[in-house]
Amino acid sequence: MFRKMGMEPKDFRPYREVVPRHILEGLDGVLNTLKAERIVHVNSTPMGGGVAEILRSLLPLSKGLGIDTDWFVITPPESFFKVTKKIHNLMQGAEGELTRNEEDEYFSYGGTLGDFDVSTIEADVVFLHDPQLLPLMQVLPKKNRPMVVWVCHIDLSKPNVKMLRKLIPYISLADKLVFSLQQYVPSGLAEESVNIIPPAIDPLSDKNRYMDLQQARDVVASMGVDVERPFITQVSRFDPWKDPRGVVDVYRIAKRAIPELQLAYLGASHATDDPEGASIYADLVQYIANDRDVHLYTEEHISIEMVDTVVNAFQKASPVILQKSLREGFGLTITEAMWKQTPVIGSNVGGITIQIVDGETGFLVANKSQCAKRAVELLASLDKRIVMGEKAKESVRQKFLLPRFLRDYIKVGLQ
Secondary structure: OEEEOOOOOOOOHHHHHOOOHHHHHHHHHHHHOOOOOEEEEEEOOOOOOHHHHHHHHHHHHHHHOOOEEEEEEEOOOHHHHHHHHHHHHHHOOOOOOOOHHHHHHHHOHHHHHOOOOHHHHOOOEEEEEOHHHHHHHHOOOOOOOOEEEEEEOOOOOOOOHHHHHHHHHHHOOOOEEEEOOHHHOOOOOOHHHEEEOOOOEOOOOOOOOOOOHHHHHHHHHHOOOOOOOOEEEEEOOOOHHHOHHHHHHHHHHHHHHOOOOEEEEEOOOOOOOOOOHHHHHHHHHHHHOOOOOEEEEOOOOOOHHHHHHHHHHHHHHOOEEEEOOOOOOOOHHHHHHHHOOOOEEEEOOHHHHHOOOEOOOEEEEOOHHHHHHHHHHHHOOHHHHHHHHHHHHHHHHHHOEHHHHHHHHHHHHOO
């Protein structure tokens, strides 16, 4: 029921040319006090979405620094992921509750995990990521067990109370807890166990490494977008919390002022733990009503091998990036675009608010009309886009690059 992910150590030296000195000094300091001998991370999917992306960069870098690190991915039936996606939605505030069968599917999975040889993941510290892994709390050894850290990557600012009450007993079994923002921390948890760690991007990954603007424009043009005309882009799963219909509405409002405007929506995540994507994409296809200036991209349009290159190109070449989320745990696609000096217009929710300084490193908006107005404003001024983009990149360099994230993780679980 687990799959061990292969990882090669990653050389840390190139990061020293990118990351601010004070972060490097802090990382060196905590490494010098490292006590843990073996670290294990467990999550629900090897690719697609922010968690897998973080682990794909973070863990090889950990190994490159000499930390004995392993990564396991659960391999449950598809029915389990249908339930956990519902739990994800409920935890972010959706109405409803689990049926008895859904509860059995979710919580009994912990018993199935018990068939797995726990000794295979013996470690000093085990990081379990998001609600999919909470059933594992039932089968961790009660004696001589490793430190268990549960990491929550989703927005719990307005959770479904019934669902939260069912999960709190499992969350409380963890020795330490990690949330992206203080406002996501449910009441009733031991304060000393809570740690606030915003996520970060890998500046040297294929998705985030430097790409020449002309190369980026060539890639975008090959995907069917007319780069000689203005276009706006959102990079997000086809997920209700990303408000895909709202993105189309913003484009339609802005198009009244800029008739030649185009919209690109990149939803190709190749995630195995998100069964909703296909139906939301189908709904969006109907919603755009054969508008040839709206370009939707799924896994069928972008292969696994090309996803990073295509996303990099769109985030570099797009005059404006949108993140029209209704809830957002953090939003790594925002960080990625800011790193490429592209202005981002984001909803004034969740983790977006700690990334964008309104009017300086991007724009925060409360509704579709505000979003469209800001898009038109930015599309009309190259100078404004350049200044805002430069400030955005420096903000990411100071706050949201991978070595800072690794430093904070070490502080939580490895000392």
